[in-house]
Amino acid sequence: MDISLFTNPKEPQFSYTFFCPNNNGDHVALDMHSKNNQQLPQHSHTSTSRSSAESAGGVAAEHTADPYGDAAGDKWASNLLKECARAISDKDSSKIHHLLWMLNELASPYGDCNQKLASYFLQALFCKATESGQRCYKTLTAVTEKNHSFDSARKLILQFQEVSPWTTFGHVASNGAILEALEGETKLHIIDISNTLCTQWPTLLEALATRNDETPHLKLTVVVTETLVRSVMKEIGQRMAKFARLMGVPFEFNAISGLNHIAELTKETLGVKDDEAVAVNCIGAMRRVAIDERELVIQMFHSLGPKIVTIVEEEADFTSSKYDFVWCFEECLRFYTLYFEMLQESFPMTSNERLTLERECSRNIVRVLACEEDENYEEECERRERGRQWSEKFMANNFSPSGFSDDVVDDVKALLKRYKAGWALVTLPQQQGADNNSTNNDNHHENAGIYLTWKEEPVVWASAWKP
């Protein structure tokens, strides 16, 4: 199949009508069917169009026809995609072609959720079928890097945090746990292994400045594991330092980057001094560690002698299914469906930030599904694991769970209230996962973290651990 077929997807056969405000604030019916969409992704929503005879208030995407004729019309993308994945796994060539063609007809990165999922997963499936995953991934990464800057990254992450608690949930929980664990200490050293562009820390700095009578000294060492983030760390460090000055918190900042083997970090390389109270904060970075190095990383945490280790990860399992393509695919689809729906509902209709986030997902999807893991290729993997799985690893490596105090839980709940409806905090009761361990871990599972749920589905897991 010609790859060019997929770089310029044909428009879907149906007309999808979107109503969005133009600059004057009028509601204009835009037709996604227009051919102008392809060339100008940024302006897809403002291209000229025929106005639709239908006018419904608000924003709505409406199917006018559903050729797949599925009973669960909403799930056409999911069904098609799964079928295709199975076909690939079975190596049923003609079926593969047929389904890929069909998906291509229906998919669009600018459509509704179904269309978007179809589009991005189609890309991954195609790469898998043609074994061009690495190349595709590199291309996608290069394109993103070209447009990447401090301003764009900042805008993106701040906007995302404004509309969705996906990331701030973990920040608030971790900050609360860290503050409580380091209460009374005068020299704090936080090792931040994450790619959050330090957006977690302003509120912590403010809390340090206002809560305590004696403001402690804070040293922040950031370990960056994403290429895109590396380039902006200098600017971020400067901003953090300035802000810390503003808050009146004695502050020191270090950024360590380029290490994709965080298991190799040591006290020396991180600059940990003996008189410091250490906290390790790891947000969304454990999943980027090669699977067989994960326990090593946990042991490395232990060697730093921290008072607390906070871990936040997304609740999905792409690891157990590493060797089973269909299983992995389905899990991936499940997770990203939730994510895309969440993005759809949280951001305004025409949001460049959302588009950027979706594209980031598409890279990750290609990475997980279509790239073979090999040791030479050191780029970050994205094999997520569920909270329960991480918990087991931690407990097996001399850590015990430190629950979140009531105050912290209250803070997180208050945070969730500030967002749109649909979000909740859940503490799962004792899990059956404990039955594999001979030690008595039943009680521990109760406290092994809190979950952020979106429409009752757990999506993010936050936990705190003590050595």
Next chain:
Amino acid sequence: MLEKMAEETISIPNGFVQNPVGGSNPSVAKKKRNLPGTPDPEAEVIALSPKTLMATNRFLCEICGKGFQRDQNLQLHRRGHNLPWKLKQRTSKEARKRVYVCPEKTCVHHHPSRALGDLTGIKKHFCRKHGEKKWKCEKCSKRYAVQSDWKAHSKTCGTKEYKCDCGTIFSRRDSFITHRAFCDALAEETARVTAASNMNNLAHSGLNYHLMGTPLGPTMAQHFSSIFKPISSSDEILDQTRRGLSRWMGQGSQAHETIGNTLQEIHQLGSVNSVPLYEGPLVSCSNPPPSDYQLNWVFGDKLSSANVEALSSTSLLLSDVKEAGTPLVSVPSLYSSQHYHQATSASMSATALLQKAAQIGVTSTDSSFLGSLGLKCSNNQVQDGDKYCGLYGSNSNTIGNALGSDVENSGSDITTLNQLQMYPAKHRHLQSDDSSGGQTRDFLGVGVQAISCHPSSFNGWI
């Protein structure tokens, strides 16, 4: 009406004539409201036990035994009993004004001289400061001990708006804070100290420094003292065990030869990317600073340890940006001997602190200023040779001399001040933009001018 609870009454010795007491005379002139905690000397001081204080129905009707929270309510109730005229009158005893002390021994208001005049007031005070916080705000999970406080907060919670210097308005505090940390408006504010010229001016101007921060509330004083502890010796400085100051002082090995160099290198912007911020010269400021920069820095010095103990915090010297081309510094908010003693009490409330700070004006035209924080050192101590008052020790009271004399001596001990420490304006700073007319000021008073003239300046700089 009888108060059936046990009380002790202490009379305050008579001083002088005071305002007529309200009591039963309805046409009394409107009473002047005293500052909280400064009661009438002739008032009767009542000390209630915590149990009594918190009891809800102190006032009992002698006819039917019904209890009321307030005397006024009881009086209203009594009218309903149609009492003969005689019994309607209050006893003369009640005509005396009463003030109440807080039962908590460690509290400031425990002493009769700081009693509060209102029963409800003392009840609320006791609850707020010494009570359990039972009421919690749903929206932000903030806790309150007094129900009326909680109600008042709930009304305004979430309605407050925060405005960033860049003009964006936020309804959520956390997103405001995060935004502010990354906002470009913040990035433009830098302060510089220019070394030599500043030093020279200081030396020659013979400025008097008076203590700026005397009226520090207890937490603030502690805060300051924690950040700005004087350094007793080079070793301590190097030790880096001291917070705050250690940042300034440490790393003697990196101290520069001359103060001049040092000061020039003092810079707000730390270097990043695996270079610890305190090492060596710093990344230079990218933009020429606006003229109203204020800068804190602290001079380290070797001081005899004995002297240092007397000091609880260092004063900060603020000098103005050299680039502005203005003559040197400014000495507002300084350090003067008469304030030393006051500094020790640290008993002023935050409000008083702000008021005081507001009085301390910015002397230089470009609103730079010096600030010093709660110093405990007294006059004579300053006079001692290596006395450290946050500045180079000197043999005279004036910092100017102090600086001058020690510039030559202790150049080697001055470490690069890599960063400037701002006074944590904290809430005040963050919210200063949304208070019209500047009800909240940063306590150095800089904000007063700075807010109006230079909205982008750091209000919290000391």
